[in-house]
Amino acid sequence: MTKAKSDLATRLVVALALIGLAAVALWAGGLGFWIVIVVVALLMMSEWAELTGANAQQKRLAQYALTVPLAIMAPGLAAGPGFVALGLLIGAMFFIGAVTRRPSLAGGVLYAGLPVLSLLALREQDPHGLLYTFWAMALVWACDSGAYFAGRAIGGPKLAPAISPNKTWAGFVGGVISAGLFAGLLNYWFSLPWVLVVATPLLAALAQMGDLFESHLKRLAGVKDSGNLLPGHGGIMDRLDGLVVVAPVAALLVLVLT
DSSP states (O other): OOHHHHHHHHHHHHHHHHHHHHHHHHHHOHHHHHHHHHHHHHHHHHHHHHHTTOOHHHHHHHHHHHHHHHHHTOTTTSSOSSHHHHHHHHHHHHHHHHHHOOHHHHHHHHHHHHHHHHHHHHHTSTTSHHHHHHHHHHHHHHHHHHHHHHHHHHOOSEEETTTEEEEEHHHHHHHHHHHHHHHHHHHHHHOOOHHHHHHHHHHHHHHHHHHHHHHHHHHHHTOSSSOSSBTTTBSHHHHHHHHHHHHHHHHHHHHHHO
8 A cells, every 4th residue: 555545544634533422412412422522622722832932831721721612512510601601711812912021922812612512512402402503514525625625636727825825726615616516416415594504615615715824823833733643633623623614603693694
């Protein structure tokens, strides 16, 4: 097996394992879902701290500050994903900024915490919370897959060569189309509201902007990946950079339009 095929096989196995974990947690809902995404958020906060040049003490402080709003979001045990949790997230961000004098580190509190709040809020939208949350998460997976295969198969002009030399306009369009088709299937099979189907291509575009933003952070830090926790994929941020942007917008669309 060539190295390229070996790397692709590793990426596929890890991706399937991550999707399986996400699917089980999403199906379980409640505290099970909360525990999984809270752990992910704390790992993401660690990677963000390292990318922004924080030292070990500052990183731990940021993680500790983030645990407060994350704990408040626990469904059934605390206030849950609402305005109290949002206020605490903002408060934790200002606290970290004031104590460490590092605004870039403080921004990581929202970067890691807001998607958790959004996904939990989506999951609690009975009776369609499971569908809405799956849509928000899986459209990013569909977009990533479509962008990857379209980019490799077609190539062509680069999307943002100064930030991410491997991304192409073909991949961008492929990701948007793939996510849109996926949303159409969810409408056909599970009656996903048309307003969310129509919004999906925009969310797919936002997911790829989130990817570029994270690539920009890595370039500033002078690293290839945000971490090495996931073989063949890099770090947690490398896998969830699109969802970080999509989840809050998706939650807002569901809360306002459905």
